[in-house]
Amino acid sequence: MLKSINPYSSKQIYEVEELNKSEIEKAIKNADDRYHIWRETPISERKKLMKAAAAELRKNSKEYATTITAEMGKPITQSLAEVEKCALVCEFYAENAEAQLANKLIETEAHESYVSYEPIGVVLAVMPWNYPFWQVFRFAAPALMAGNVGVLKHASNVMQCANNIEQVFKRAGFAEGCFTNLPIKSGQIADIIKNKYIKAVTLTGSETAGKAVAAAAGAEIKKSVLELGGNNALVVFNDCNLEQTVKTCVQARFQNTGQSCIAGKRLLLHASIEKVFIEKFVAAVSNLKVGNPMESDTFISTMARVDLAEELEKQLDQSLKQGAKILVGGKRDGAFFEPTVLGNVTKDMCVFTEETFGPVIGITIFESDEEAIALVNQSKFGLGVSIFTEDLAKAKRLVSKFEDGAVFVNELVKSDPRLPFGGTKTSGYGRELSIDGIQEFVNKKTVYINKF
CATH class of the missing domain: 3.40.309.10 (Aldehyde Dehydrogenase; Chain A, domain 2)
Structure with a gap:
C-alpha cells in the first residue's frame, strides 16, 4: 500500500494499493493499443483536448492545489500558481505544436527532401514530489500533442496528485490509455523500462535515480531525458x-x-x-x-x-x-x-x-x-x-x-514553456519545453524523394 502523509499535520491523507506485475503489463499494453489510435488523431483534435485540459485545471484549481499542499506542504498560493502554470503549458503546446512538428524542408539535389517529426509510442515519465503537477504537465503536454501517450510513475508521497493528474486528462475528454498513472514503487522502474511497449523514458529527480534510469534505458537502447539536481x-x-x-x-x-x-x-x-x-x-x-x-x-x-x-x-x-x-x-x-x-x-x-x-x-x-x-x-x-x-x-x-x-x-x-529547459554535467541531459521539448520524443525522419 502506498501512503501519503500530510507533512504539516503528520496525518495520513491518502492511500492506494500498488499495482502488481500483471496489472502493470496490462496498463502498458492498453497504453500501446491507444497509441496506435492516438497517433492518427488529427492534431486539431489533440489541440481541442489539450485546451480542455487547461480549462479543467483552472475550473478545479482549488481542488488540485489543496491536494498539492496537503501531500507535500507547498504554501497554498504557490500551489495555485503551479496549477495555473500547468494550464499555461497545455495552452502553449495546443497553440504551437502543429508548427513545431511541421516538416522541415531542406534543399538538396532531390526533387524534394525534408525531415518529418513522428511520434514514437509509449513514454514513461518518472517524476518527483516537489512540483507534483508542473513536472508532469511539462512532459505530458508536448508528448501527447506529438502523438505519443504517457505512463506515469510518480513519487510515492504524492499519489493523490498522481491520481488527480490522470483525472484532469479524463475529465478533459482524452481517451483511456492516453495518459495512465501507475501507482508503483521505484523498484518496478527497471522492469517497466524493459517492457517492449515502452519506447523512451524521462526522469526528473536525484542524481542517483538518474544514473539508475539512464543505465536501464541504455541497456535497452531506449531514449532517455534526465533533469537532475542543481546547485x-x-x-x-x-x-x-x-x-x-x-x-x-x-x-x-x-x-x-x-x-x-x-x-x-x-x-x-x-x-x-x-x-x-x-x-x-x-x-x-x-x-x-x-x-x-x-x-x-x-x-x-x-x-x-x-x-x-x-x-x-x-x-x-x-x-x-x-x-x-x-x-x-x-x-x-x-x-x-x-x-x-x-x-x-x-x-x-x-x-x-x-x-x-x-x-x-x-x-x-x-x-x-x-x-x-x-x-x-x-x-x-x-x-x-x-x-x-x-x-x-x-x-x-x-x-x-x-x-x-x-x-x-x-x-x-x-x-x-517558450524556452528550452535542461542542464549540463550531473544536472542531466536533454531538454524540456519549447520546440526542443516536443522534439525530444519523436522520430526525426529523413525523407528524400527523387523522380526519374
Whole structure:
C-alpha cells in the first residue's frame, strides 16, 4: 500500500494499493493499443483536448492545489500558481505544436527532401514530489500533442496528485490509455523500462535515480531525458540594483520552502557590498511569513518529509563544523526547518559543494569576475546561474563563461514553456519545453524523394 502523509499535520491523507506485475503489463499494453489510435488523431483534435485540459485545471484549481499542499506542504498560493502554470503549458503546446512538428524542408539535389517529426509510442515519465503537477504537465503536454501517450510513475508521497493528474486528462475528454498513472514503487522502474511497449523514458529527480534510469534505458537502447539536481549560484556584482536583487534572491532560494532543483542555493557576493547586502538580505529572510501552508499569507512552511529536513540538518551541522556562521535561522522541528542564512561559507564546505534541498543558503564572497566564474563552474552541477548587474554589456560577455544550461540576468532561474529547459554535467541531459521539448520524443525522419 502506498501512503501519503500530510507533512504539516503528520496525518495520513491518502492511500492506494500498488499495482502488481500483471496489472502493470496490462496498463502498458492498453497504453500501446491507444497509441496506435492516438497517433492518427488529427492534431486539431489533440489541440481541442489539450485546451480542455487547461480549462479543467483552472475550473478545479482549488481542488488540485489543496491536494498539492496537503501531500507535500507547498504554501497554498504557490500551489495555485503551479496549477495555473500547468494550464499555461497545455495552452502553449495546443497553440504551437502543429508548427513545431511541421516538416522541415531542406534543399538538396532531390526533387524534394525534408525531415518529418513522428511520434514514437509509449513514454514513461518518472517524476518527483516537489512540483507534483508542473513536472508532469511539462512532459505530458508536448508528448501527447506529438502523438505519443504517457505512463506515469510518480513519487510515492504524492499519489493523490498522481491520481488527480490522470483525472484532469479524463475529465478533459482524452481517451483511456492516453495518459495512465501507475501507482508503483521505484523498484518496478527497471522492469517497466524493459517492457517492449515502452519506447523512451524521462526522469526528473536525484542524481542517483538518474544514473539508475539512464543505465536501464541504455541497456535497452531506449531514449532517455534526465533533469537532475542543481546547485545554482546567485552571483551578485557590486553594480546591481540592491533592493530588487535582494528581493529576487530571497524568492529564488526560499520559494517552495527551498525544495527546487533550480533554486538559487549558493549566494556569491562581491566583497565591496558584503555588509550592506547581507544586512538587507537577512532582514528580508527574517520577515518571511512562516506558518500553516493552507493559509494564503504563508510563504514558508514545512518541508515535504521529516527525513529530508534531517538530511538538510546534517549538511548544516557539517558546514558549521567547517567554519560557517549562522546569520539567521538554523533550527529544525520535525519536518519544519527555519529559513536559514549562513555566512563565512567557503568553496570546500558542504553547503557549497552539495545540493541543499531546503530553506538554507550560504554566502560566499568574491573579489573579481574571474573568481566568481570559477566559483560557479566549480560545481559538479550545471543547471542554471543567475547574475545581477546593471551593466548588461558585461552580463552578455560573461554568459559564455558559465557552464550551466541556463543563464538568467537580473532574474531567478525558472522554467518557461517558450524556452528550452535542461542542464549540463550531473544536472542531466536533454531538454524540456519549447520546440526542443516536443522534439525530444519523436522520430526525426529523413525523407528524400527523387523522380526519374
